[in-house]
Amino acid sequence: MIRLMDVACRLSACLALACALAACGSVPAGRDAGQPGAVAVDPLPSWNDTAQKKAIVDFVRKTTTAGSADFVPPPERIAVFDDDGTLWIEQPAYVQFVFALQRLQALAPQHPEWRSQEPYRSALAGNMAGVFAKNGEANAMKLIMATHAGMSSDQFAVQARDWLASARDKRFGRTYPELVYQPMLEVLSYMRANGFKTFIVSGGGVEFMRGFAERAYGIPPEQVIGSSIKYQYTEVAGQPTLMRIGKVENVDDGPGKPITIQRVIGRRPVAAFGNSDGDLQMLRWTTSGKGARLGVIIHHTDAAREYAYDRTSKVGRLDKALDAAPGNGWIVVDMKRDWNRMFPGN
Amino acid sequence: MIRLMDVACRLSACLALACALAACGSVPAGRDAGQPGAVAVDPLPSWNDTAQKKAIVDFVRKTTTAGSADFVPPPERIAVFDDDGTLWIEQPAYVQFVFALQRLQALAPQHPEWRSQEPYRSALAGNMAGVFAKNGEANAMKLIMATHAGMSSDQFAVQARDWLASARDKRFGRTYPELVYQPMLEVLSYMRANGFKTFIVSGGGVEFMRGFAERAYGIPPEQVIGSSIKYQYTEVAGQPTLMRIGKVENVDDGPGKPITIQRVIGRRPVAAFGNSDGDLQMLRWTTSGKGARLGVIIHHTDAAREYAYDRTSKVGRLDKALDAAPGNGWIVVDMKRDWNRMFPGN
Incomplete structure (x- = not known):
């Protein structure tokens, strides 16, 4: 129950959603082919020369330099990244x-009953206040299950991929996979080029993220960890099929992040990047390990180029983790000050 | 409940266990450094020149030859391997x-109450019939939870690693990680050298298997998938800790295998190796995908060098999957006929 409520809580944060969208183009390449270690090449050109950039580069150098006291053997170079608000946009509502x-x-035409049933009626009318007026969490879960369950894994993958390739954000006029942060793409590439294995560890649905993670971030499906729905194995017309059924399997948020990291990766990461209180335990788990560790918080401070929000935001609230940063030695990235580009191509 | 019973059923198969063990040495290297593609080198020297070996080699060749109609791009080269009875020994009882x-x-000295409480009393006396006489499944689960829960992830990892490094099989006088199948080590290396990513997908406990999989098979923790226990995140004396609590999180057996494959890997494998009915759905899921697929069943037929068992065995029963093999085009490996070596070094 607690987990189910966690999911619903994430969703109820989306109250203020203005959900008009449009349609569009191509996605930035993210897969890193490996860069030569030439000293003269700046691996993070979209980062200004502040202490934050230096801290990341210093960490990578000292953990990958043979003979360094902080050297980390390649198999242990595990770096984990939250997705929403850390690698791509999460305002004004989680993309999912x-x-x-x-x-x-x-789906509404196939469900005429939704015209009179709540919370579907309010949701279809764009009346989010109606959805969350009463039993908001249970209502949010109903909307998720109505759209994320009842189909096979293959069918859902197609739906997610197609939507991600066409739906556009209202403010920026771009598809969502084009609203990934260029400075973070550079961090992903830089760390991979230095032998780090990069994982997404996000509260987002794992199959939804896999619909764009490989193209946008260069992160293959088996390195995407997220919340998940229960599957049922059946054979349909002699074909093995995994049906998505209307129950939550795992919520990968807050304390669920280190738990899922242990279950899936089985090694404590040496670097973690997050942006909200949902990343607090992942950052704690990562940076309390022995040896050199890197914890980074992306602080959204740039209302002009993106959004500015933290302690009181309903989406991606950053409050306790911000307070915990100094005592834990985490790097707090000020997006306005530390990044000279926001999205690829701009 | 069904899942819990599945685990218990696996365990209740161990009724006949003679569990006297001893202690020992070093573990065969399994990590593959990549072989040159020289045609003259036999990648599977422990395999006799039968149709089974040819089928495996043909599959790897056609899926990795550029221009081949069956070519599989490297990111999609996912191969999954059951563990117990496929990569290492599982008789007379599952090693775990x-x-x-x-x-x-x-642990008995710390639990004087076990001397009078069942099923602990019977288990400590080596009276397996007593353990399984009544409520056998629940009893088996109690024994598992008494030994696998109540400690942190780090503590359990040390316990498993230490035991695996010292406990010896009674019949062979070797540590268990030395009772891995040499022909399968060659398959793992051969497939990795050809760009396949090798995963373990086993009913065994994921943290237990990680205690030897990297050294014995060259498979890193993040590519080991198995059954798992629930974790609780806490902070103990200011240190983030993952406590193993007495509940089952996931049973990775039978239909649970394709489900866990989808959740963790997120791609349908192109090759699957198993040895029992617990691998049936994994083999079906793998080989019913489009394009070239490989399904392999290891049939235990060699009582002299290992064990001979199939349809009536309580451990690693192979019955339905054996019947399903011809219709699905799965390769059935006859260990006695097809393998010229069993374990490394012998």
């Missing part, structure tokens, strides 16, 4: 919730 | 159950 509401519209 | 019973003995 926008997807859910759009899917609800698409 | 032997571990549980030995741990029970080690």
Whole structure:
């Protein structure tokens, strides 16, 4: 129950959602082919020369220099990255919730009963206050299950991929996979070029993220960890099929992050990047290990180029983790000050 | 409940266990450094020149030859391997159950109440019939939880590693990680040298297997998938800690295998190796995908060098999957006929 409520809580944060979207183009390449270690090449050109950039580069150098007291053997170079708000945009609502509401519209003709049933009626009318007026958490879960369950794994993968390739953010006029942070793409490439294995560890749905993670971030499906729905194995017309059923399997948020990291990766990461209180335990788990560790918080401070929010935001709240940063030695990245580019190509 | 019973059923198969063990040495290297593609080198020297070997080699060749109609791009080269009975020995009892019973003995001094409480009393006396006489499944689960829960992830990892490095199989006088199948080590190396990513997908406990998989098979922790216990995140004396609590999180057996494959890997494998009915759905899921697929069943037919068992065995029963093999095009390996070596070094 607690886990189910966690999911619903994430979603209820989306109250203020303006969910009008449009359609578009190509996605930035993210897969890193490996860079030569030439000293003269700046691996993080979209980062200004502040202490934050230096801390990241110093960490990578000292953990990968043979003979260094902080050297980390390649198999142990595990780096984990939150997704929403750390690698891509999460305002004004989590992208996956926008997807859910759009899917609800698409499915509505097959569900005439939704015209009179709550929370579907309010959601279809764009009346988010109605959805969350009463039993908000249970209602949010109903919307998720109506759009994320009842199909096979293969069918859902197609739905997610197609939507991600076409839906556009209203403010920026770009597809969502184009609203990934260029400075973070550089960090991913830089760390991989130095032998780090990069994982996403996110509260987002694992199959939804796999719909773009490989193309956008260069992170293959088996390195994407997220929340998941229960599957049922059946054979349909002689074909093995994994059906997504309407129950939550795992919520990969807060204390769920170190738990899922241990279950799936089985090694404590040496570097973790997050942006909200949902990343607090992942950062603690990562940076309390022995030897050199890197904890980074992306602080959204740039209302002009993106959004500025932290302690009171309903989406991606950063409060306790911000307070915990100094005592834990975590690097707090000020997006406005530390990044000279926001998205690829701009 | 069904999942819990699945685990217990696996365990109740161990009724006949003779669990006397001893102590020993070094483990065969398994990590593959990549072989040159020289045609003259036999990648599978421990395999006799039968159709089974040819089928494996043909599959690897056609899926990795550029321009071949069956070419599989490197990121999609996912190969999954059952562990017990496929990569290492599973008779006369699953190694992990032997571990549980030995741990029970080690913990007994701290639990004087076990001397009068069932099923601990029977288990400590080596009276397996007593353990399984009544409520056998629940009893087996109690023995597992008494030995696998109540400690941190780090503590359990040390216990498993230490035991695996010292406990010896009675018949062979070797440590268990030395009772891995040499022909399968060659398959793992051969496939990795050809760009396949090798995963373990086993009903065994994921943290137990990680205690030897990297050294014995060259498979890193993040590519070991198995059954798992629930974790609780806490901070103990200011240190983040993952406590293993007495509940089952996931049973990775039978239909659970394709489900866990999808959740963790997120791609349908192109090759699967198993040896029992617990691998049936994994083999079906793998080989029913489009394009070239490889399904392999290791059939235990060699009582002289190892064990001979199949349809009526309580451990690693192979019955339905054996019947399903011809219709699905799966390769059935006859260990006696097809392998010229069994374990490394012999």
